[in-house]
Amino acid sequence: MSRRVLSCIFAAALSAGCVCLPFGGNPNAGPATRPSPMGHGLREHRAVFHVHCHLSHDSEGTVEEIAAAARSLGIDTVILTDHYEPGNIARAPRGVIEGVLFLPGVEVRGAGGSVLAFPLQEDFAKGLSHEARLVELSRQGAVNVLGHVEEIEDWSLGPYAAFEVYNLHAEFKAASAWGIAWRFAFLPADAFFESSVRIPSANLATWDRELARGRRLAALAGHDAHQNVKVLGVTLGTYAELFRLFSNHVLAKERTVEAIAEGVRAGRTFFSFDFLGDATGFAVSYGSQGAPADGRAILGDDAPWRPEHTLDVLVPSGRGGGVAVRVLRDGVPCLETDARGLSAPLPGPGVYRVEVHAGGRLWIVGSPMYIKG
Numbered sequence: 616m617s618r619r620v621l622s623c624i625f626a627a628a629l630s631a632g633c634v635c636l637p638f639g640g641n642p643n644a645g646p647a648t649r650p651s652p653m654g655h656g657l658r659e660h661r662a663v664f665h666v667h668c669h670l671s672h673d674s675e676g677t678v679e680e681i682a683a684a685a686r687s688l689g690i691d692t693v694i695l696t697d698h699y700e701p702g703n704i705a706r707a708p709r710g711v712i713e714g715v716l717f718l719p720g721v722e723v724r725g726a727g728g729s730v731l732a733f734p735l736q737e738d739f740a741k742g743l744s745h746e747a748r749l750v751e752l753s754r755q756g757a758v759n760v761l762g763h764v765e766e767i768e769d770w771s772l773g774p775y776a777a778f779e780v781y782n783l784h785a786e787f788k789a790a791s792a793w794g795i796a797w798r799f800a801f802l803p804a805d806a807f808f809e810s811s812v813r814i815p816s817a818n819l820a821t822w823d824r825e826l827a828r829g830r831r832l833a834a835l836a837g838h839d840a841h842q843n844v845k846v847l848g849v850t851l852g853t854y855a856e857l858f859r860l861f862s863n864h865v866l867a868k869e870r871t872v873e874a875i876a877e878g879v880r881a882g883r884t885f886f887s888f889d890f891l892g893d894a895t896g897f898a899v900s901y902g903s904q905g906a907p908a909d910g911r912a913i914l915g916d917d918a919p920w921r922p923e924h925t926l927d928v929l930v931p932s933g934r935g936g937g938v939a940v941r942v943l944r945d946g947v948p949c950l951e952t953d954a955r956g957l958s959a960p961l962p963g964p965g966v967y968r969v970e971v972h973a974g975g976r977l978w979i980v981g982s983p984m985y986i987k988g
């Protein structure tokens with residue numbers, strides 16, 4: 616198809632999108648910074664991850680624009696991953712700005728994919744090899760995340776603490792131009808982006824494979840938000856339009872740069888597609904039946920397998936009917952229910968993780984628990 620025809624469709628689409636904008640999508644205003652039902656004195660923070668601002672060569676987004684978009688959606692934390700230029704770390708926002716916590720970070724290419732690392736303390740030399748850069752990022756105490764995982768060719772490097780299970784930009788790269796054009800032509804902006812979200816089956820399988828190799832990898836979803844696409848002078852994919860689709864829930868005792876980073880490093884995360892329902896209050900734990908929350912292992916924990924212990928899953932009420940809970944052991948489904956909760960013994964040791972589907976779509980993905988023999 617000619618580019619000219621596609622441009623005409625995009626132009627028509629733009630009009631449709633603008634006209635219909637106020638009517639698109641579901642609202643998303645899930646509250647952040649609440650005590651988590653998983654206990655241990657942890658609070659649930661909602662974070663957007665893999666966000667680019669004006670420090671990246673391909674974005675002009677301001678810190679104020681990002682903070683305003685996050686605040687409007689009840690998101691309390693922004694994890695920046697800017698393309699690196701020396702001086703970026705010194706210039707990056709750090710700490711609470713306009714009510715939102717910012718963690719400075721970088722996205723650097725290597726091994727075919729990306730390393731998304733945060734928080735960083737200081738600038739580093741630009742010309743380092745990928746291996747030397749991983750050493751430097753680790754020296755600074757950064758959480759290294761495997762990003763753009765569909766492009767990674769060399770899986771031997773490390774250390775990594777988390778896995779970008781979902782990447783919105785990759786979704787668009789994989790879709791056909793015609794498919795995007797037609798949906799854009801006939802859907803309001805929010806509904807257009809919602810219709811772009813599919814189950815990242817290949818990434819989930821790769822994550823399970825790496826977990827089976829003994830890696831400990833927390834789940835994160837990346838917005839890859841740049842706010843840099845303009846069609847006929849109108850910005851498409853604003854921070855607010857992308858942030859409302861999904862968020863990462865990070866459990867931490869306080870909302871500081873260090874505590875949020877530690878929450879991700881410890882695997883105390885889950886992410887949710889918020890346009891399908893507010894997932895605040897999701898809980899997964901393992902231990903003696905009836906034991907108080909503080910006495911049970913939670914997401915990211917090691918725990919000894921006991922035949923009488925139960926895995927308990929609590930699905931929040933932020934979504935109406937049509938919910939399915941799926942428990943996977945070493946990447947293979949082993950328990951499933953359409954009830955809003957689950958309390959069941961586990962068949963043996965393994966790496967366990969939980970997915971919740973809503974109306975046939977992926978709603979919540981939890982980080983693993985590591986149940987030992």
Ligand SMILES: [Zn+2]
Nearest residue numbers: 665667722839
């Ligand atoms: Zn990026």
